[in-house]
Amino acid sequence: MRRYAPRLIAILYLVGILVGPLAVVVWRTFEKGVGPAWSALSDPQTIHAFELTLIITAVAVPVNTVFGVVCALAVVRRSLPGKGLLNAFVDLPLALSPVVVGLALYLLYGRNGWLGTWLENHGIRVLFALPSMVMATIFVSLPFVAREVVPILREIGDEQEQAARTLGAGSWQTFWRITLPSIRWAVVYGVILTTARSLGEYGAVAVVSGRLQGKTETATLRVQERYESLDVAGAYAISIALAAVAVLVLVTMTLVKPKEGGR
Amino acid sequence: MSIVVRNLEKRFGDFVALDDVTLEIEEGSLTALLGPSGSGKSTLLRIIAGLERPDRGHVLISGADVTTLPPQKRGVGFVFQHYAAFKHMTVRENIAFGLTVRRRPKHEIRERVDRLIRLVQLEGMADRYPAQLSGGQRQRMALARALAPQPRVLLLDEPFGALDARVRRELRSWLRRLHEEVHVTTLFVTHDQAEAMELADKIALLNRGRLEQVGPPRELYERPRSAFVMRFLGDANVLDGGLVRPHDLEIGSQPRAGALEAMVARVVYLGFEVRLELIDGEGNPLSVQLTRDEAVGLDLEAGDIVYVRPREGAASVWQPGVGVGDEGSHGVG
Numbered sequence: 001m002r003r004y005a006p007r008l009i010a011i012l013y014l015v016g017i018l019v020g021p022l023a024v025v026v027w028r029t030f031e032k033g034v035g036p037a038w039s040a041l042s043d044p045q046t047i048h049a050f051e052l053t054l055i056i057t058a059v060a061v062p063v064n065t066v067f068g069v070v071c072a073l074a075v076v077r078r079s080l081p082g083k084g085l086l087n088a089f090v091d092l093p094l095a096l097s098p099v100v101v102g103l104a105l106y107l108l109y110g111r112n113g114w115l116g117t118w119l120e121n122h123g124i125r126v127l128f129a130l131p132s133m134v135m136a137t138i139f140v141s142l143p144f145v146a147r148e149v150v151p152i153l154r155e156i157g158d159e160q161e162q163a164a165r166t167l168g169a170g171s172w173q174t175f176w177r178i179t180l181p182s183i184r185w186a187v188v189y190g191v192i193l194t195t196a197r198s199l200g201e202y203g204a205v206a207v208v209s210g211r212l213q214g215k216t217e218t219a220t221l222r223v224q225e226r227y228e229s230l231d232v233a234g235a236y237a238i239s240i241a242l243a244a245v246a247v248l249v250l251v252t253m254t255l256v257k258p259k260e261g262g263r
Numbered sequence: 264m265s266i267v268v269r270n271l272e273k274r275f276g277d278f279v280a281l282d283d284v285t286l287e288i289e290e291g292s293l294t295a296l297l298g299p300s301g302s303g304k305s306t307l308l309r310i311i312a313g314l315e316r317p318d319r320g321h322v323l324i325s326g327a328d329v330t331t332l333p334p335q336k337r338g339v340g341f342v343f344q345h346y347a348a349f350k351h352m353t354v355r356e357n358i359a360f361g362l363t364v365r366r367r368p369k370h371e372i373r374e375r376v377d378r379l380i381r382l383v384q385l386e387g388m389a390d391r392y393p394a395q396l397s398g399g400q401r402q403r404m405a406l407a408r409a410l411a412p413q414p415r416v417l418l419l420d421e422p423f424g425a426l427d428a429r430v431r432r433e434l435r436s437w438l439r440r441l442h443e444e445v446h447v448t449t450l451f452v453t454h455d456q457a458e459a460m461e462l463a464d465k466i467a468l469l470n471r472g473r474l475e476q477v478g479p480p481r482e483l484y485e486r487p488r489s490a491f492v493m494r495f496l497g498d499a500n501v502l503d504g505g506l507v508r509p510h511d512l513e514i515g516s517q518p519r520a521g522a523l524e525a526m527v528a529r530v531v532y533l534g535f536e537v538r539l540e541l542i543d544g545e546g547n548p549l550s551v552q553l554t555r556d557e558a559v560g561l562d563l564e565a566g567d568i569v570y571v572r573p574r575e576g577a578a579s580v581w582q583p584g585v586g587v588g589d590e591g592s593h594g595v596g
Contacts, residue, residue, distance in 0.1 A: 159347040162314050165334040166341035167361035168412055177364070181351045
C-alpha cells in the first residue's frame, strides 16, 4: 500500500486544488441549461471584452517573441558586459506581483506621472486605455520565450552557425537558415505559454485599465465585474470560455511536442 | 603562396595561445598543424578561417590580406571535429548550403551536389538526415559541404578526432586520395604525429604557441631542431645527455669505443621487430629497437650485459648544457 501513497496524495491534491473547483464552475454554468450561459457570452459587452483580450494578446505575443529570441541570443551568444544582469531582469516579471507592475505603470503614465503629463499634452492617452494595458501584458508575459530558447541555444552550441559562416552565409542568413530552425520548437512553446499568460492576465491590467465597461474591460476583468453584479451564471460562462482556451493551449502544446523527434 | 600568416599573436586572458607565428603554405599542398593540446594549433586554424580574431599580425589568402574580413568572405572551407552537421537538413541540403546561400541556379547546385555525393561516396544517402549517418559518413558529408563552394583553401580541425581507430585509418587514406584528386590547398590540425606523418607533405609543429619546426615529415623526423621536436615525433632515449631514437642504437656484446654498458631488463618480441628494455649503470632505462634477425643473432635474455652506442649518422639532439652538439640549444619540451 505504501508505494501507492505518493500517487494518492498527488491525485487528491490535484482534485482538491484544480479539478474540483473547475468541475464546480462547469456545473454551475450549465446548472440551468445552456441558455443563460449563451446569453451571457453573447452580451455585446462580453464580446467586446473578448475582442479586447484578443487584441492585447495579438500585440503582446509577437512583441515578446521577437524580444525573447533577441534576448536569448544576446545572453547565450554574445559576451557583452552586463549579460548576467540582463538574464536576471528577464526573470523579474516572474518574481514581481502583477499588481506592482500595474502600479509602476500607473505612477509613470498617470496624470501626475513622469511621462503621463507630457504624453497628455501631446494628445496621447496611455493610462485607462489600450497602450497601458498592452504594456502591462507585455511586461508580465515577457520571460516565457527567452526562458524556453536560452537552454536550447546553449545545448546546440555555435558550431553549426560557425560552419554556416565559413560556407558563405551572412549573419542574417545564418539566423534564418540555421539558428531559427534549430530553436523553432522552443519558440513555439514560448509562444504558447506567452499566449496563455496574456489571455489570463488580470492584476496589472486591472490597475492600469480603469475597468471602463465596453471600453477597457478585458475578459478576465469582465468575469470579476459580472460576479460583483451578482450575475454568477455570466461570470461562470466567461470563466468556462477562458478555461477552454487554456485547455486548448495545453492540448496544442502536447500535440506539437512529439513531431520530428523533439525540439 | 596560398596561405601566409605573419607575426600572429593571440591571447585568451593570461594564456598566450599564439606567440609571433609566421608560416607560409604552398598552393596545392597538404600541410599538418601538429602539436600537443594547448599548443595553439586550433587557434591558428580558426584565425585563418576568420572564426577568431588575432590580437596582432596578418593573414593572407592567395596574396590578399583577409585579416579583417569575416569568415563568409574569405573563401575557405572548414571542417569541424564534431562535424557541425545541420541537423534539420538532409545530406543533399547540407552539401548544397554554400551554393544555396550564394543563390546559384538550381540545376547548377544539383549537378555539383551530385558530383560531390559521388566523390565522398554517399550515393543513396542524399535524402537522409545527419542523425541517420555514422560518424565517418557525417564527416565525409561535412567535407563535401566544405568543398561545394570551391574554396581556395580547405581547413580541417582534428577532422578524425571523434572517430574510432579503424574509421580514422580509412578516412585518412581516403583524404589523401581525395586531395590528389581535388588538389585544393589543405591545412589540417592534429595532435597525432602518425596521422601528420602519413598524410602531410609538410608538418608545422607548434609548442606553447610558437612554431618549433616546419618541414617535410622526414626532415622533422631525421633532423629535429629541438628536443621537443625529437620527442614529439617518436620515442627517444636519453643517452649521454643527448636524445637518440630506439632504432638508432647499436648493440654489441663486447665493450667498444663510445659504448655504454647496460643490462637487459626485458626482451619484447613484437612480430617483425624486437624491443629491448635496458638499464644503464645509473639505473636509467633505455629502449632499443632491433629487427628480428638482429635480435636472433645476438640471442639476448634478461640479465645479459650489452654495450650500446648510437649508429653512425643517427638523428640525435643534444640537451642544452650537455654534450657538444649545437642544434639542441632550443630548449626542452
